[in-house]
Amino acid sequence: MRLPAARGPLTDELIAALRQPAGSVQLFGAGLALDSPAAALSDDDLQLGLWICYELHYAGFTDAEPGWEWEPELMSWTRALEGLFGSALRSCVSPAPTPGGDSIADRLRALVDADDGPALSRHLQSSATVEEFREFVTHRSLYHLKEADPHSWAIPRLRGKAKAALIEIQFDEYGAGSLSRMHSELFRTTMRSLGLDDSYGCYLDQAPGVTLAISNLMSYFGLHRENRGALVGHLAAFEMTSSMPNRRYGKGLRRLGGDAAATRFYDEHVTADALHEQLAAHDLCGSVVADEPDLADDVLFGAACALHLDNLFAAHLLRCWASGRSSLRVVETERLTGYRASETDSGAVVG
Structure with missing residues (x-):
């Protein structure tokens, strides 16, 4: 699998970085404007960015330079996206109350x-x-x-x-x-x-x-x-x-x-x-x-x-x-x- 096309400023920066030697590029995390926390759950740029980062732990990409999987710069960048994703989940998802005494x-x-x-x-x-x-x-x-x-x-x-x-x-x-x-x-x-x-x-x-x-x-x-x-x-x-x-x-x-x-x-x-x-x-x-x-x-x-x-x-x-x-x-x-x-x-x- 090759790296996909970018869908916005986040993935444009990420994909360009992954084609360079690991550690040679600083990721700034271009701003992402969301109308609401819920928007993060379907935002193309954010979700593709996370998917790419996660995929480095699975099969990876043939045109990504080696060494990025655990690169600290990328880990910090991924955590920032996860923060948006996690906040959206907590904002939108609240399990209906169930009897605490039940299994x-x-x-x-x-x-x-x-x-x-x-x-x-x-x-x-x-x-x-x-x-x-x-x-x-x-x-x-x-x-x-x-x-x-x-x-x-x-x-x-x-x-x-x-x-x-x-x-x-x-x-x-x-x-x-x-x-x-x-x-x-x-x-x-x-x-x-x-x-x-x-x-x-x-x-x-x-x-x-x-x-x-x-x-x-x-x-x-x-x-x-x-x-x-x-x-x-x-x-x-x-x-x-x-x-x-x-x-x-x-x-x-x-x-x-x-x-x-x-x-x-x-x-x-x-x-x-x-x-x-x-x-x-x-x-x-x-x-x-x-x-x-x-x-x-x-x-x-x-x-x-x-x-x-x-x-x-x-x-x-x-x-x-x-x-x-x-x-x-x-x-x-x-x-x-x-x-x-x-x-x-x-x-x-x-x-």
Whole structure:
């Protein structure tokens, strides 16, 4: 993956710096004007800047100079962006009160059950066009092509039953040691069935800030030990809200002509996440809070953040589609159109 195009003064400065030898450039952190704290959650410049910084801890960029990952200048710059992101989350997300005497699993269940976000999965199941489904998969590729990696940062930060529960969940996510069963590989098959390029990060330039924020949230929680409670709460909400939507996604893709290979990613999550839900809420979060009771509020906050950003994402897609617009950023580059005629003509899903 190569560095993307800049989207404002922050990313213009950052990307130019990453092409220079590490430590040779001073980052000033160009000012970012936001209308409100909430604007940070979808701001293209801020979210892309964070995504780039975080990606240096994952696969990185072929055209970034080596040595930047832990460069103090960049760490300070990243922390400034995280400050804006964290403040926006605290300003916009407040978990609904739940009975303090209930178990953390019960409190998570109450939080999830109270969520009434936009019905994106229902739209994709019953009425989405092929192009809308392509767009949805394009958005999700920014996370699903490295699925489970952000939550794995918690493994060395947990102990005992909590660690064992997380490893059991992650073992399934990584295909139980089989490459062909890894969830990221299953998603690649889904992408190819829709005529999309399954190269890692291919659609970064097309992903709007609200899409990048979903991945950034996981990395923000995962890369800081102090956020370990929020990270496991995020994973619990992720698993507890996964089974039914994935059932709907699978049905929607079959309605559009997808075969068993195309829908396997979604079908796999219907059964796997029903089990993961219990593991995440009871064995993982329950054990974390039993060991460290002070983390209960962090667990609930992480779960609430996951729900909030997913709702912002769903609202963006549905709002764009209702007005006849693409939900992706317009990029005037043929390789980023999200459609490869040769593959579609040779068997990909068509309307």
